[in-house]
Amino acid sequence: MSRKPPAEQPQASFSERVYQMVSRIPRGRIATYGQIATLIGSPRNARRVGQALGRLSDARAEQVPWHRVLNAQASISAPGDPHRLRVQRALLEAEGIEFDAHSRVLAHFRWQP
DNA sequence: GTGATGACACAAT
């Protein structure tokens, strides 16, 4: 009897696709939540990108450059978490990324796939 | 099951 092929998933889970795409952001460049969402084929799901990154285990977080993902204003999004805000900014500055007076990353550092 | 929340984005005002 023909076995039903294990319902080949067209692609990895949403979060896996997020991690894979974020991993392609080169050092010294930044991308936005909406940009990642669009790149993985889910244009209206920027929120879910943030949720996925938030669920990264500490171990995985060391392999995924989550800090290179910012909001549409190119600023760090960390409501209610001033600690991560500080850490994230430090990580970005450590790779040469610069901010303007409004804590927004200069357009110059935007990743263009 | 229902309703609130959220690492967002975009349109409308």
Add this chain to the structure above:
DNA sequence: AATTGTGCCATCA
């Protein structure tokens, strides 16, 4: 330019 409202949808209480 700055606010406010609406869409989105997995998660969680």
